[in-house]
Amino acid sequence: MSIERPWLAQYPAGVPAQIDVDEYPSIVSVFEAAVANYRDRPAFANLGKTLTYAQIDKLSAQFAAYLLGELKLKKGDRVAIMMPNCLQYPIATFGVLRAGLTVVNTNPMYTARELKHQLVDSGTSAIVVLDNFGTTVQEVIGGTQVKQVITTGLGDMLGFPKGSIVNFVLKHVKKMVPDYDIAGAIRFKDALTLGQMQTLPEIKIDPQDIAFLQYTGGTTGVAKGAMLTHRNLVANMQQAAAWVGTNVKLGEEIIITALPLYHIFALTANGLVFMKFGGLNHLITNPRDMPGFVKELKKVPFTAITGVNTLFNGLLNTPGFDQVDFSKLHLTLGGGMAVQRAVAERWKQVTGSTLLEAYGLTETSPAACINPMDLAEYNGAIGLPIPSTDACVKDENGNEMPMGEVGELCIRGPQVMKGYWQRPEETAQVMDADGWLHTGDMAKMDENGFFFIVDRKKDMILVSGFNVYPNEIEDVIAMMPGVLEVAAVGVPDDKSGEAVKVVIVKKDPALTAEQVKAHARTNLTGYKHPKFVEFRTELPKTNVGKILRRELRDPPAS
Structure with missing residues (x-):
């Protein structure tokens, strides 16, 4: 079917209608080009330590050699990465890709139940995990195909003595690293040392090879792995780069990466697009610590930032944010959830930068529509379809x-x-x-x-940019003996856009909201926890017995 493309007439000057998808056969070839062009430029910074493109090149090659030479993994095998934003993340990710393997991005906040599903479903062979989350891996590893666990501390790449101090404080002062014991686990730094002794063979990567298995929920509530190929990611990187690249200074951009790189938005928009530009990804490990985040922003002459509505709103409401130097900021991109007009208008007022809304899905690598870079102010649209879309x-x-x-x-x-x-x-x-x-x-x-x-169309709930599927919440709450029926819905929430509400018909009259919340805490990641628990004597249903979730979003009639 032929399709009208009225959006092409609205494209800003310099943005092409089509991109060259075949310019690079793989993400690895984009990485190699960036290393060749920007060897000594800073690539990733975190907790006061910066690694150049040359250093990421060397360390990721060591990790790739370890995976192939020591672990004897074969092309297409899956390696899970379970870490927040830290320097080990790009080293591990580019290492896995350079070895011709597939990255399985794993949310470090997953409960044991969620992690086990993902590891078993993907058939993961090895997992890299930050010490803070080692207990979760220990709990499930026996029931999976994982042959090797690689562990690391947040301070491990920061050098001496800083790294040792960071690890000590996290474990012994902040008590953020529970004890765990995984038989045969190896430290990330030891894996790199072993990799140094191996030769990295020439790996042929086909554009159709799967680069990432990116898990996303579904209407069934079971997380599914979206197969994102090297071609998918290269295409999206080329599309986004063509869109935002008209006012980019190659080798000079500094992007604030506060959204986790395991989330497709930051992975592509920050990790890959700004790598192509020879930019510096300034990694924020814990953006929830808003005062700490603002303190960090005051030290960095950043030129770009991506985020979700809740992140921008949180920054705007943190004391000291209005004293940050925004003189170099020329790109603010919002996605993952709807950007609210009030937040966009206030962002423009405080920073002088228009908050541009974009739209995408895990299934589209993710960008599909972005607002024009020359947009004067918030327009309520998700934008125009990007080149070749x-x-x-x-x-x-x-x-x-x-x-x-x-x-x-x-x-x-x-x-x-x-x-x-x-x-x-x-x-x-x-x-x-x-x-x-x-x-x-x-x-x-x-x-x-x-x-x-x-x-x-779906009943999906969007909490701070993360998809929450009602079926999954319902399945977990329904496991409680005191629950007769349950339905989960999203309700508006000032902080997170939407929050989870569960409506329950009791089997046990003594069941309390606190018991329900405690059960959810054990089985579900934080953003999936029900914020509201409501009890009713019955749930509204269709004549075939399907629960009418839409009616439950409204407060009960008194």
Whole structure:
């Protein structure tokens, strides 16, 4: 079907309609080009330590050689990375990719149940984990195919004596590192030393090889691995680079990376796009410590920052943020969840930089639409489809809807995933024969090709940019003997955009909200915890017995 592209007329000067997807065959070739061009430039900084492109090159080669030479992993094997933003993250990630292996990004805050599902489902062979989360790995490792655990402390790459001090304080003063014992585990630094003794063979990486298994929830509530190929990521990097690159100074950009690199937004937008620019990723390990975050921002002459609405809102409400030097800031990109008008307007007022909203999904590597860089102020749109990307709005029968009418947003382009890992039926539900990815988001397009999200077709809850699927929450709460029925919904929340509310019909009259919350804390990551617990005598249902979640979002009639 031919498609109208009214958005092309709105493209800023210098942005092409198409990008060259085949300029680089893999992420590794982009990395090698960046190392060649920017060897001695700073690449990643964290906790006062900076590594250059040449250093990341050397260390990631050692890690790749360890994985292949010592562990004897084979092309396509999966390696999980379970770390927040720290210097070990890029070393491990580029090491895995250079070895021709697949990165399984793992949220360090996962509970044992969530981690086990991901390791088993992906068939992970090795995992790199920060000491703080070693106990979770210890709990599940026996029931997985993982052959090798590689452990590391937050201070391990910071040099002496700083690294030792950081590790000591975290363990003994802040008590943030529980004791664990994993038989046969090796330290990350020892793995690098072993890798030095190996020769890294020439690895041929095909554009269609899977670079990342990026887990995302689903309407079924079970996390699925989106297969993102080297071509998908290279395409998205080329698209985003063409979009934002018109006012970028190569080799001079400093981007604040506060969103976790295990999340697809920061991984592509910060980790990959700014690597192509020869920029410096300034890694923030714990952005939740807002006063510490602001203190860090005061030390760095940053030129770009990405975030979710809650992050920007948190910074704006932290004392001292208005004293940060914003004179070099030329790019603020918001994604992961809707940017609120009040936050965008205040951001512009305080920083002088327009907060540009972007839209994407794990399944689109992630960017699909971004607002123009020359946008004067917040416009409420998710932006225009980026180069080489088509977008349209379809009705339930797959017919394209007229301009201005609401339907399901569909995306087509080289950044759309290969499919879900070992789930052909679920892949077929979201990808049609013409290559359109059905996003589950209800949207409309205006006459200029700007897209606006209206509502979500799925019942997904979006907490601080993270997808929370009601089925998963319901499954966990339903495990409690005192629960007869449960439904989970999202309710508006000033801090996180949405919060989780569970509505329960009791089996045990003595069941309390606190017991429900304690059970959730044991089985679910923090952002999935129900903030509100409500008890009712019955749940609203359709005539076939399906719970009407929509009716539960409203407070009960008194």
